[in-house]
Amino acid sequence: MTSFTEENYLKAIFKINEKTSKPASTNGIALQISTSAASVTDMLKRLAEKELINYEKYKGVTLTPVGNKIATNLIRKHRLWEVFLVNKLNFSWEQVHDIAEDLEHIKSDSLIQRLDNYLGNPRFDPHGDPIPNAEGKFMIRNQTSLDQLSAKQKGVLVGVSQHQLEFLQYLNELEIKLGSEFEIISITSFDKSVKIRKDGMVDITLSHEVTKNLLVKKLV
Amino acid sequence: MTSFTEENYLKAIFKINEKTSKPASTNGIALQISTSAASVTDMLKRLAEKELINYEKYKGVTLTPVGNKIATNLIRKHRLWEVFLVNKLNFSWEQVHDIAEDLEHIKSDSLIQRLDNYLGNPRFDPHGDPIPNAEGKFMIRNQTSLDQLSAKQKGVLVGVSQHQLEFLQYLNELEIKLGSEFEIISITSFDKSVKIRKDGMVDITLSHEVTKNLLVKKLV
DNA sequence: TACTATTTTTAGATTAGTCTAAAAATAACC
DNA sequence: GGTTATTTTTAGACTAATCTAAAAATAGTA
Ligand SMILES: [Mn+2]
Ligand SMILES: [Mn+2]
Ligand SMILES: [Mn+2]
Ligand SMILES: [Mn+2]
Secondary structure (H helix, E strand, C coil), rough: CCCHHHHHHHHHHHHHHHHHCCCHHHHHHHHHHHHHHHHHHHHHHHHHHHCEECCCCCCEECCHHHHHHHHHHHHHHHHHHHHHHHHHHHCCCCCHHHHHHHHHHCHHHHHHHHHHCCCCCCCEEECCCCCCCCCCCCCCCCCEEEHHHCCEEEEEEEEECCHHHHHHHHHHHHHCCCCCCEEEEECCCCCEEECCCCCCCCEEEEHHHHHCEEEEEEEE | CCCCHHHHHHHHHEEEHHHHCCCHHHHHHHHCCCHHHHHHHHHHHHHHHEEEEEECCCCCCCCCEEHHHHHHHHHHHHHHHHHHHHCCCCCCCCCHHHHEEEEEEEECCCHHHHHHCCCCCEEEEEEEEEECCCCCCCCEEEEEEHHHHCCCCCEEEEEEEEHHHHHHHHHHHHHHHCCEEEEEEECCCCCCCCEEEEECCEEEEEEEHHHHHHHHHHHH
C-alpha cells in the first residue's frame, strides 16, 4: 500500500515532469512539497525501492508506469471531488482545492467509479483542468493563453493556469468564469495589457500577468 | 490538531463508554482498535496530556468535553457520509461502513455543513443510527429489539444493532430493510426463535441471534 | 487472608517520516 | 581548467505510533 505521504510525492513528481518535461530535481520536489531536500532524498530511496520511480543519484526522477498510474489516479480523484464540491455542494471554484487535497487520498475504486457516474462523467474540473480517465489518459484540448490572441480575435475561457486564491477571487470580481467570451479590443505594446470586451457586454482592461493565465479556445 | 490515529482512539472510547456506561478499559480499547494493550497505554498518556480524556492509571478512561465533541463530530461525519453513499451513490447499506471510516477524518466544517444540507439534514443513517447534530446531541428514539415483542404484537424496523457484513447480507436476502413491518406470529420458547409475518405478506422464521439485533418501534 | 489469574503499565526496540548540519557531487564562471 | 557556487546526499537525531516481553497492580477465589 502507498501511504498518504508517498502519494503526495508521486503527485509532485508527476506535476514537475509534466510542467518541465524533465526529470524532477530533489530541490524542485522539496519546494513543491514544502519539505527539506534531505527528506526528499530519503523518500526517493524508498519510492525507488518500491519501483514507483526511476531514480539515479544526482540525476533526478521520473515515474515508472506503476507510479504514473497512482499519480494520475490521484489527479483523477482530486478533480472529480472538485466537481462534486462545486456542482453538488455549491462551493465556489476558489474554495475546493484544499478539501480535494484530502479527499483524493480516499482509497476506494468503486467510490470513484460511482462518483464519476453520479457527476455525469465530467471531462473537466471546475478550473477547466482535464480529468484523466480510469486508465490515466488525459484529454488534449485546443487552447492558448489569452495573451496569444491579437486584436479583433475572439476566444472563450476554458481554463486557468493559475489556481491561487487571490487570482480566482479577482476573476470572480470581474465576473470572469469558464465559458466567458472575450473579444480583443486593443493591446498596449508597452506592458502587454489588453482591453477586452467580455460576453459582448463590458470592456475590461487586464494586465499581462492576468491574460497569460487565462486559457481560451479561439473562436472564428 | 488531532491525528487520524488519535481520532480513532477517541471514537473507540466514546463507543465503549456509550455501550457499557463505564470508563473504558485498556483491554477494551485494544480490542476495539485491534492493537496491543501497551500501545493503548501509550496513547492514553498522550490523550490525557492533551486533555481529551480523563485518565487515571488502572482506573479506565472517559472523555473530557473537548474529547467528547471530537468523538461525536466523527460519528456525525461518518453517518452523514454513509447517507451520501447510499442515497446519492446507490451503495447498499452493507458496503458503506469501511469507506465512511476514511471519509469521517476529512477536516472541513463547511464541507460537513453543506453535505448535511445537501442530504436534507437526515436524522438517521442507512443503518438507522441517529446522526448527532453539530453540537453533538443525539436524538433519542423509542425502540426495542424485536425479541422483546410478544405474540400478535407489531413493529416497524428502525435500526440494527449489528453492522457485520454477513448479518446485513442475510437481511438483504430476506428483503428485510428499514421500514419493514413485522407481526409476531409465534415464539418458540426452547430457542427463542420467532415466526414473523413481514409486511403483511410472507412468514419468516428468525433465530434469536437475529431478532435481538433488529431494532423496532412498536406499532399499536 | 493468601495465592492465583487477569489486567495494566513499563522497558526497550522498530518503522515511517521528518529535521539540521556537514560532506560530496555537479554546475557555473572567470 | 581551476575555483566558486549550487545542488544533492549522508550522518545523526527526533517524534508519533507501533510491537514484544517483563514487571507491577488489581481482581478473583479458596
Ligand atoms: Mn485542485
Ligand atoms: Mn482543479
Ligand atoms: Mn458505519
Ligand atoms: Mn451506520
